[in-house]
Amino acid sequence: QVQPVESGGGLVQAGGSLRLSCVAPGRLFSGNTMGWYRQAPGKQRELVATITSGGYPNYADSAKGRFTISRDNAKNTVYLQMNSLKPDDTGVYYCSALVGPFNYWGQGTQVTVSS
Numbered sequence: 001q002v003q004p005v006e007s008g009g010g011l012v013q014a015g016g017s018l019r020l021s022c023v024a025p026g027r028l029f030s031g032n033t034m035g036w037y038r039q040a041p042g043k044q045r046e047l048v049a050t051i052t053s054g055g056y057p058n059y060a061d062s063a064k065g066r067f068t069i070s071r072d073n074a075k076n077t078v079y080l081q082m083n084s085l086k087p088d089d090t091g092v093y094y095c096s097a098l099v100g101p102f103n104y105w106g107q108g109t110q111v112t113v114s115s
Helices: none
Strands: 005-007 010-013 018-023 033-039 046-051 057-059 067-072 077-082 091-099 102-105 109-114
Touching: 005 091, 018 033, 018 091, 018 109, 033 077, 046 067, 046 077, 057 067
Parallel strands: 010 109
Antiparallel strands: 005 018, 018 077, 033 046, 033 091, 046 057, 067 077, 091 102, 091 109
């Protein structure tokens, strides 16, 4: 494994919840900030949330109060709990590992929220 691997996406109705998971190689995960980004059709990739190696989270305004990012350092895994989902949350969700000046990206997982 040379990059993060996301899972947990799917189709959900508005108001529902999903939990995304991302497993990364130890050399990418340990001691580094991990993040979740998303890209909607026809739009640029945007930040959803990040979490430092010490567990300090940061959220985009669109995610505050609805999403929770967390990490399990023993499992090299970062999670994104998404509640109260809206159709605007639809997109491909990417996990990233910030190593120095570089972002290492996963392949993404599709999240579709129906109205």
